[in-house]
Amino acid sequence: MNGSDSKELKVREKQELSSQTEQTRPGPVFTPDVDIFETEKEIVLLADMPGVRAEDLTIDLRDDVLTLTGEVQEQANDQEQALMMEFGVGKFYRQFTLGEVINQGAIDANLQGGVLRLTLPKVEKATPRRITVKSA
Amino acid sequence: MIYRRWLQWPQWQLHSPYDEMDRLRRRLEELYENYAGDQAGRSSSGVFPLVNLTEDAENFYLRAELPGVASEDLDIQATGKSITLSGERKIPVEEGARYHRKERDAGKFSRGLNLPSDIDADKVTAKVMNGILNITIPKAESVKPRKIAIN
Numbered sequence: 001m002n003g004s005d006s007k008e009l010k011v012r013e014k015q016e017l018s019s020q021t022e023q024t025r026p027g028p029v030f031t032p033d034v035d036i037f038e039t040e041k042e043i044v045l046l047a048d049m050p051g052v053r054a055e056d057l058t059i060d061l062r063d064d065v066l067t068l069t070g071e072v073q074e075q076a077n078d079q080e081q082a083l084m085m086e087f088g089v090g091k092f093y094r095q096f097t098l099g100e101v102i103n104q105g106a107i108d109a110n111l112q113g114g115v116l117r118l119t120l121p122k123v124e125k126a127t128p129r130r131i132t133v134k135s136a
Numbered sequence: 137m138i139y140r141r142w143l144q145w146p147q148w149q150l151h152s153p154y155d156e157m158d159r160l161r162r163r164l165e166e167l168y169e170n171y172a173g174d175q176a177g178r179s180s181s182g183v184f185p186l187v188n189l190t191e192d193a194e195n196f197y198l199r200a201e202l203p204g205v206a207s208e209d210l211d212i213q214a215t216g217k218s219i220t221l222s223g224e225r226k227i228p229v230e231e232g233a234r235y236h237r238k239e240r241d242a243g244k245f246s247r248g249l250n251l252p253s254d255i256d257a258d259k260v261t262a263k264v265m266n267g268i269l270n271i272t273i274p275k276a277e278s279v280k281p282r283k284i285a286i287n
Contacts, residue, residue: 008243008244009242009243009245010184011184012239014201033239033240034237034239034240035227035235035239036235036236036237037230037236038233038234039230039231039233044230048203048267049203050202050203050266050268051267052266052267053266076190079192080190080192080197081192082190083189083191083196085188085189087188113204113205113206113264114204114266114267114268
């Protein structure tokens with residue numbers, strides 16, 4: 001599953017979102033690439049959001065719907081003229097519906113080098129109890 | 137496209153009532169070209185990583201989105217007129233993980249780029265911030281625009 005040894009990276013075009021619910025600020029919106037995996041105790045989501053600073057990232061979990069929004073600052077100065085533009089720059093947005101019950105108080109988010117790592121701990125299921133029936 | 141063929145049909149007629157339609161056709165074509173042009177402006181070379189290149193009077197600026205690539209895994213070489221970007225994106229293996237989605241890729245990359253004019257290869261600077269690589273490439277003195285004083 002790893003394959004980082006010799007594989008050549010292929011270009012994956014940024015996916016532009018065509019119609020999000022109407023925006024107040026115009027500009028392109030992109031869907032971040034994500035990895036989502038589950039372990040016994042938690043669900044982990046990794047999202048590529050290059051250019052997003054921690055203070056520009058909003059993570060919202062409400063009614064089992066997880067929403068990620070990341071604003072990206074323009075890097076170019078006013079004098080710069082475009083020579084070759086291969087990728088678009090804009091906000092990141094993506095929504096997920098969670099199937100599991102999440103322990104909301106223990107969610108952990110860490111943004112480093114443009115990659116968000118979001119850890120969503122599952123609520124521990126009540127261990128089944130055996131009820132012994134006493135007979136008098 | 138059907139509408140184009142249809143609109144081009146009466147072209148043999150001089151001064152016809154179709155003139156108005158001809159104008160409309162040209163206008164539509166203009167719009168279509170603008171739209172296609174915009175797409176072409178973002179056409180990619182198909183080589184990872186995708187880059188945006190800009191310039192001002194002093195420098196070229198090369199930017200690439202490289203989330204999760206550590207600066208020690210990145211190699212940038214500059215010569216007379218070109219820049220080479222190479223490196224590796226590593227994604228650690230997660231223990232005991234059951235994947236639901238896997239859209240992020242790991243792997244090696246290498247890309248060479250020729251710049252439109254000579255550069256000052258010794259003064260190229262690069263930094264990675266929030267997963268975006270930002271390379272500032274000073275233009276060679278000989279190609280910088282020079283202000284000429286008038287006596």
